[in-house]
Amino acid sequence: MKNYIILLSALLSLSACSKLVEGLNENPNSPTNASYQYILTGAEVGNIVLQTGETARKAGIFCGYYTGIDRQHLGFSQYGVTTSDFNTEWNNVYVDVVANAIAAKNAAETEGISGVTLGVTQVLRAMALGSATSLWGDIPFDEAGQPDLDNPAFEGQMTVYSKLQTLLDDAIANLSSGAGRPTSGSEIYLDGDPQAWIEVAYTLKARYYMHVKNYSEAYNAAQSGISSPDNNLMAPHGTAAENANLNYTFFA
Template sequence: MKKLHNKFVIIPLLLACMIFSCKDLTELNENPNGVAPETVNPNLVLPTILTEAGKLYVNLGYQDIAGVVQHTQKDAWSSGHNDYDWGGDQSWNAYYDVLRNNDLLYNRALQTNFEFHQGVSLVMKSFMFGLITDLWGDAPYTNALKGEAGSTADILPSFDSQDKIYAGIIADLEKANTLLSKSKADYEGIVDNVDVIYGGNPAKWRKMANSLMLRYYMRISGKQPDVAKAGIEKIVANAAQYPIFASNADDATMGFAGNSEADSWPANTVTDASGSNYRRIKMCATLVERMQTLKDPRLGIWANKVEVPLVIDPKQPPKTDKIVDGKRILSPDKVGAEPVDTDPEYVGMPPSFSALPSSYNLNPTPGQTSFNPHVSFLNDIYKAAKGPLLRARLISAAEVNFILAEAALKGWAAGAAKDRYEAGVKASMETWTVGDKYAAYIATPGVAFDNTLKQVIEQKWIAGWTAATEAWFDFRRTGLPALKAGPAAKREVLPVRFYYMQDELRINKANAQDAVSKLEVTNYSQADNGNSAWSKPWLLQGTGKPW
């Protein structure tokens, strides 16, 4: 009986094996609830690419890079934001995750002959690889995104030089310009609502491609001026073939749904009920004081007035410290040698001024959970999870006009520098709802055009609010505005790149070390052994910028 029992168990098993051996094992391993990469509709992939790219960009420009370019400072958990203490391990994994999805989008768009999606994919590829090389320097590019191929060269890709990456970006944008040149009715597969930037509008994506080309031509202008000049002049001279942003309606921006932390404006007080992330971001004195000097109406859109102004009154008796009519009245002896700002409206925090920034301006509650009533918080609009002004701003008409103003100042055929500059200022003011104050502002001393690069870059720096990454890249390239590191900063000057992450240095050691060896070690690189935020990549080598 035991033998018969074994026979009846074994025979069905053998039959099952014979049946299933005729089938592809990958077929058996399919997820019935998933979508196979080889059959996925491009419209299912596109929203993830756009939203994740937008979040990455706004998190740079609203968080630590806003600290670098002194738009904001933090009064708690502040060392990365204020002092550039980045720990030497800044990961690009999220950027390559977007690029892997984007590569899938492009391949599926090729297979389905969705030319609109091909064009959009090339624009986003350029945007993301542009960010990677701008932030880190040399990076995997030609052999990136090929890990599934399985060869060592694909799994451990070599790093392309910056000049090759920028050339590839510009070439892809040229291709996108052609792919996106038809009317919307001539494309297949467009689903408007999955395009969270332009709602399926090919003409606007085409303008974005060419506007990004202007960005990257200007980026390489210090190293390859002839290439940059020819590229910018070609675009400007051929408006029909190379349309660019003409107004704020063309801006590449992404709103937020505001339903959860994952799809909300960062550091809001809706998904973060404690409000700590919002509360610790303060206006930086560098930006505040310059905007006050220029009587810039955008300041009131971005910042709250101080809740309790300080008043130092020498007529008060010693040890006076009291609240009167909403003001804190102090006798001079209560202040001593402490730095104070008694501006009755807006007070910014000095950049990297102390290891305990929450103590600034005689804050009565210094510490990680402080609430400083004597420094300007961001405007209450930044407490919200979504809103008309809470957008990831990838590139704008204001930026395009400032690029062309700079090109004109170089003597390139890019229009009149004054006209371009004023158009950039006006576009930014309209974006931030104060366009009605443009006429008065543009006539203000310091704003009225003076034909200098310093002024153009300063206004571009101001206009870069919440998109401060471009301001950092401009500072590295031009040394403008002349930002100075504070006394508590990790180095005496501002950083110029991100660190290659330790995983890359360990796992892809030979290629990563080769990239590190091509960085220019400076007097500020110190113990970082080449892979320093103060080592210069190709883009800055030999330029004498920014320091």
């Protein structure tokens, strides 16, 4: 009987030790998956960084809106740039926005969410990739934002513009379903308002038609575009350092 008690005690000790080290190799600060709502917020913040950060400054210099007078910006004003000078901007497009938007879409589908949420992620992708092709011409599109592809294929600018229109059409169809609106607070621009996002999508369609000089289609799309200030795609900036407009804080 005494031997059985000793054996039982040993087994209980082993069980306790197992629980003690359970999850020891799991880093809570490096999750492998997350709910779509958190990834969606990340994609939208990434888009704010893309549209108001270093990309905006360099574009302003190259079009003559700003003049660089010191350090690297003096070089930019003289077109003294190398490929590495654009690493941050491409990372903003393809990691911060596109990859996160695709991840949010996939997570939403896994959670049984479709419709409006998917449409929002598609508009975000279209806005980021449209900005990229308008700035740099040929860019990756079909293979963009896929972690398993280290060297995604580049596609011609006119092909990209055509595919942007298709992507936005798909987004409008999803947004028009009215179902699957993002969890309140997770979509920080328009709180998931499907009609507002539809208008944003049409406005982007008009913009990209203008880029390729298809003025009649641009006019038609604009008729369904942003109709009021309330439906404008505005980043929720504030006055604190952590939520101020990046372009403003650079010059302030």
